Amino acid sequence: MSTNLTVTLSLIVVALVALAIVFTVNRTGDDTAANAQTVVRDDSHRLSTAADGKVTVVEFLDFECGACRAAYPGVERLRAEYGDRITYVVRYFPIDSHPNAYTSAHAAEAAARQGKFEAMYVKLFDNQAAWGGQQQSQVDTFVGYARELGLDVERFRADMASADVDARVRADAKDGERLGVRGTPTFFVNGVQYEQDPTYEALKKTIDNALAQ
16 A cells, blocks of 8 residues: 555544544533433423522422422422522423323423412422322312412313423423432532432531532
C-alpha cells in the first residue's frame, strides 16, 4: 500500500471518529434535554415555585399507595420548611393493583380544573385510611370531598369521568415509565432520580446539597 493511500485512509478514519464523537455528544445533549422535559412538563402541578428555579423536586405518586402516605408527613414538613425556596411538583403514577388509584388521580385532576389541586391532594392523603384499599369505587367519597372543598360538584363529576382527565393522568404515568419509575413514591431532584428512602431527613439533606451548589 502506498504512503499516500495510507495517509488518506488514516485521515478518513480520523474524520469518521470525529464525526462519531460529535454525534454522540449531540445525542447525549438531546437526551438530557428530553429527559428534563419529561421530568417536568409545562402543565405539571406545582405546589410551590422557586423564583430562582434552582431546586426542583418532583414526586411521582399514587394517592392509594401506603408508602406515599407514609412519606406524606415528611413531604409536608419539607414543603412548610422550604416554601418557595424550592419548586415542588406532583405527578400521577397510579399503580394498577390499587383499586382506586386511577379514580383518586382523576379526583385530583378534576379538582385541579377548578383550581383546587393542592386542597384535594391534602384531602386524599389525610383520609387515605378511610377510602384506600376498598374494592368498590370511591367516586362518591371523592365527590363528598369536592363538596367539602366548595367545588362545583356536577362539573367535578363530569371531569372525573372525562376522557380528557384520564388522558392527562395517563400522560404523567407514561412519562414516569419513560424515566424508569417502577413504584411510588419516586422522587427526582433537579432531574436526577432520588435513590434513598423517602424520609424527611434524607430528602432534606439532598435538597440542602442542591441549594448549596
